[in-house]
Amino acid sequence: MTGWRRSSGSRQSGDSASAGAPLAVDRSVSSSTIRLGRVQPQAPGHRTVFCNDREANYLAKYKGNGVSTTKYNVATFLPKGLYEQFRRVANLYFLTISCLSFTPVSPVSPITNVIPLSLVLFVSLVKEAFEDWKRLQNDMTINNSSVDVLQEQRWESIPWKKLQVGDIVRVKQDGFFPADLLLLASTNPDGVCYTETANLDGETNLKIRKALEKTWDYVAPEKASEFKGEIHCEQPNNSLYTFTGNLMLQKQTIPIGPNQILLRGCSLRNTQYIVGAVIFTGHETKVMMNAMNVPSKRSTLERKLDKVIATLFGVLLSMCLIGAIGSAVFVNKKYHYLELWINGDSQQFNPNNRFVVFVLSIFTLITLYSPIIPISLYVSIEMIKFIQSTKFINNDLRMYHSETNTPALARTSNLNEELGQVEYIFSDKTGTLTRNLMEFFKCSIDGEMYGTGVTEIEMGAAKRNGVNIKEKTSSSTAREKGFNFDDARLMHGAWRNEPNPDMCKEFFRCLAICHTVLPEGEESPEKLRYQAASPDEAALVTAAKNFGFFFYRRTPTMVYVRESHVEKMGKVQDVTYEILNVLEFNSTRKRQSVVCRYGDGRLVLYCKGADNVIYERLTSGNDELKKISREQLEQYGEAGLRTLCLAYRDLNPETYESWNEKFIQAKSSLRDRERKLDEVAELIEKDLTLIGCTAIEDKLQEGVPSSIEILSRAGIKIWVLTGDKLETAINIAYACKLINNDMKQFVISSETDAIREVESRDDQVEIAQFIRETVKNELQKCHEEAQSIIHGSTGQKLSLLIDGKCLMYALDPNLRSTLLSLSLSCSSVVCCRVSPLQKAQVTRLVRKGANKITLSIGDGANDVGMIQAAHVGVGISGMEGMQAVMASDFAIAQFRFLTDLLLVHGRWSYLRLCKVVSYFFYKNLTFTLTQFWYNFQTGYSGQRFYDDWFQSLYNVFFTALPVIILGLLDKDVSASLSKKYPQLYKKGIENAFFNWKVVGTLACFSVYQSVIVYNFAIASSTTGLASAGKILGLWDISTAAFTCLVITVNLRLLMMCNTVTRWHSISVIGSILGWFLFIFIYSLVFVNKDLFFRIYISWSYKIGDVFQGTYFTIYVLMSTAYFYLMAILVPIVALLGDFLYQGAQRWFYPHDYQIVQEIHRHEPEAIGAGLLEVGSQLTPEEERRYAFALLPRERSKHTGFAFDSPGYESFFATQQGVTAPQKPWDVIRRASMRHKTKSPRHSQQ
């Protein structure tokens, strides 16, 4: 997708090139606006859209609405695709070698290098083309979907790609918006429509968009065609949630905001249809501007691989150097039969110019030894990883979450093996560890606490302290989702008898009015559903409903609440509140306010928000209540609950009116609207009166504590980075088993009295200095203590808790190293109150500073930074939004699936890739070394040992497939054992399977094997070998040696396997047989005297020396007994070393996985182990296959006795009232009866 970005770059340059035209338009427009004396758009680079006027817009040359996400087109595919391929160093290297092999210095003909290179390029290009083809098809479907456009007072259906800026379009219910539109009118009253933005940000709740009042009428085509407006708006940009512009309609300027914009990719809901004007089209739409690429990540193993390849290149050069020196010495001996003094066209062997001999020999030998660097390595690895991610990870039933219907998704296939080496996990809390399923749990009104529930965390805490709290059985009241509150004092109007019923009323009204929730469905308490931006909000409104303040309808200006028991018990009345302003929630404000007017004219501002934000804005006085409430807040926080403070302020109309003017001004400003709105909001959100606070329970995700325990046993350290309060974070950490009382806890918090005291003095410089000093001292103290504990023998585990404010100072370059070494010695770290930026910073600190492999997991937009900063980013899919998933490398539905992803898939991928990579090195090194040994016998002339075709097909044909099978199917222990023995994962963290020691051992065996293969094959050359007394020549020997080599390296692969499936055997035997098949045909090719062959010969003649040495060699060889004796002897001797090594290693220094294999060696692998969890969802066909899989492998011991038939046992058992466990064959019997097809196995029984 980097290509996309490039093309977008060119598009931008196109924009600037054509910038002249819009500028001209701008000038004419601005002159007219000046004449009108209206507000002018402040931004210089704005665009003007003439609605419903194609001619006028034509001048501006806007882009069409067709989109293209393809990298290539027919013309650019080859050059661009090849360019992409040759950006890889390995391919460039082989291209250089190929070019070299066309020169006379080359000892091999060009086919040797050109064929493998073209094959590799071909495979890569086919893959590219396939992917691009899919993108093209996708684009075509989108571009050709139709949309209704206003043409001559009628709606005409045209494809999306024909749509132009300024067109008036109609989008029907559930339809997608074809471009970024200005909402003009909707069939709903008040010009409201609902949109779903799941494609944009994954949020499934509906959002309201509201048309400008002036344009409400343009619904019918006849009316809409009269619409002639001018839209002045910002240039296309990628900010999804902002828009500034003005609509010039009937000489009036009306500000337009994001509320009137319908973005491409969203869909229309709950609205019959809408009419809109196209503003941005095609690639200029916000969603397309957002289609940025996740920066591609490379795995650590691959980076290690680069180093090994560089080393190999060094080995290659030194081999060439030795050969070149040898050659320069050799030519001096003047063998007359070589006629070295006649130089002809080449100076290569000129004894009088030995420096040239030396230099040219280096090039010769580089060409000869080039296969030391495995050409097909990268393409093979890519294929393996691609299959691993698309077939294994994406299809794993153990990682399928049936509640949300979400399977795991590998969004990149680069990082599979990285999953097997993760040492640090950075986890978000909300939505990741916890469910983000909010339930109204407790509240405090005017200092009085309500709610009798006990959270799991409190129970856990109580258990830790030895107190045994009996779990209260949930009361008879049917609990609604989002409402888990039980206190009779507030229910069914009982609050009227509480000490402060007025405050209660304010509390409930605040809950019912101050929000941005949308009701959906029938207006009855049972059937109505709430659409909310955050689950907290929904829980609060649901709570209000349960307290008797049922919010059931919203119009843009009104909120309708059905209030019960307000004036007197049992009375139900519908009350409407006029919503004057909504001051929306954002992360800097951390609060939300609504200004509303009661029916009786009372003006109230209701506000809810984070405790510290609200407390800052409370009116002075009533300190007692504030103190009590703060204590209660802390209590709630300790119980792991999420708190919000509610407050209100009565406004007098004059204050409000003057403020409202400023507000409207801010709202219609084109520049910095956000900031201005925030500033205006500050003016009215003050002098608040505290009503109370709410506490919402955040439920833990399923299986989180056990997963965390497994992961920490695997040697993975888990850090929780959360925006929550310290107490909440600690409690969640306890509940997740991240921290326990046996651990030494270091707490670095800014919530100390000393800091509070300094803060109260309100001197920013002093505060900063003081906190920095404190943090520094704390850090050093903790660090020393940690060191002494680590060096002590207690083996106590450590944990660190730090809050965002302290972290800010601790991340300072001076303190960073102390923080790092302290936190690395802790087994768990909790950072609370951290901003998204800090999350990313902490991740980067460990990644860069400690050079450890990190994984970030999160679910929300605030985790995007950390997900991208880590080596591996994992997004939780299916819950909050898609932003985290879009930025992630892997997406899973639940935190607990991380164990499968890491311990099973990651570990296996790591093992497999290590084996694949080491095998590639081994086989190519062995191959090249035989050539190297031979060079000593040829006067260092660089004579090749093998035929060109042998060499070119060695990598891509004779040894290619088995290693891919190994990379796909090898597994040391089964998935369930991987999770049962999480400690096995530690080997990956230590990178125990691919380090210099492994590579070194491998190289030793390579040298040994090449020496054996070469020398044993050579030893046969001196005497006659057949009874006919004939002597073998060079090419006979090389064919024999190559045969031995192919057998050896393929058998060696089998020795590396932990499991041998049918496919292993087929591929290994197939590769060896493939070699024989090839050589049988190849050594006959010469016989063929037909035209085709003549052409081939003359062609190969032109590109190099024609080679016919191997003619008939294999038949000659196979007529000798010697050949067979060699073919048995050489592989066995060559592999004896490995066998001895493996045997001794397993015996004396067994790896952990080997022990586990031995422990469970007699157990059949639990087939379909993961299926039991999802067993209920098996299709009949799968059920049958599963049952087959469970069948005992041996032949049934069926004796023929009538009641011995397996099915009867359970039959009788049920007759006697005993339910025998269902046997697999029962399932089979039923399944096969149902399908009427008799399976062979069944008939056997």
Next chain:
Amino acid sequence: MMNSNPSTPMNAHAPSSSSGGAGSPDSNAPRRNSKRPKYSRFTQQELPACKPILTPKWVISAFMLVTIVFIPIGLTSLLASRDVVEIIDRYDNACVQGSKSQKVQHIQSQTTNKTCVRSLTVTKRMKQPIYVYYQLDNFYQNHRRYVKSRSDNQLRNLGDENDTSSCKPENDANGMSIVPCGLVAWSLFNDTYSFSTSNNSQLAINKRHISWKSDRDEKFGSDVFPKNFQNSSFIGGGRLNESLPLNEQEDLIVWMRTAALPTFRKLYGKIEVDIEAGETINVVLENRYNTYSFSGKKKLVLSTTSWLGGKNNFIGIAYLAVGGLCFLLATTFTIIYLVKPRHLGDPNYLSWNRNPGGH
């Protein structure tokens, strides 16, 4: 590459129908399109497989098996090799005396008498056919410049007579193409041998079919005749009978099957009578080929063959050695196994059980 098109309206995200927050989830709603992966043994990575574990018993049995198989093969091969009678006679220094330059002068002179007589004693009865080889040492027939200096097309097809570009530097003489061209042909070995027994009866040498049949039939043309051969100023070796087609010039064919190593033998001919033990063979040889300028050696070899070919102890010794080594290893492992057995699958060997608390 796995990014889905973000603007695709069709790829509505999984829980798109569900409502967030307080709305009840669609757990009861009929699943429109389940994304549940299909079960297959491949995707769940549960393919049936055998899991070989290299237990000590396996290791020992494997070594024993190799021992049991290899020792008999080794013995048989050695016996076969022992039956072969081989006489090797180095004659290059015996036929020409003097310093290196004298030798070179002698061999390069057109006029000197190069005939040389050697007598060989047969120690063991040699059954026919007795193969006559010449062996050259330090002769780099495998040098890159040498190996590629030939034209297979020219050797095979009459029409490709001028196809000599690969033959440099021996591609043409006096402006005409040489057939056969190239260094390989040019340096054709040209010592000749004739044999007689002690009772002066000539031993006939059969030089027919000393080359590979495939070479005669396919690589060398029956209508290609030597032309312009050895006509340049510097003569490299033997001359050819210009009236015989190349496929009948068997000495050339043998010579042109280049050897793999700088020490090599080539078949000269066959003696098709038995020679009794104790007999002396007189060899009259024309010592023409120049190996003196590069200190090469020339040897004459008479050898019988067995089913395994000529005298070659290597393979027998290799088999015996490997068999013996495996026996030794098997015994060592057995002793270790008996002295210090390792309990298979003992959880105490797990690294985290060995040093608890450590990482």
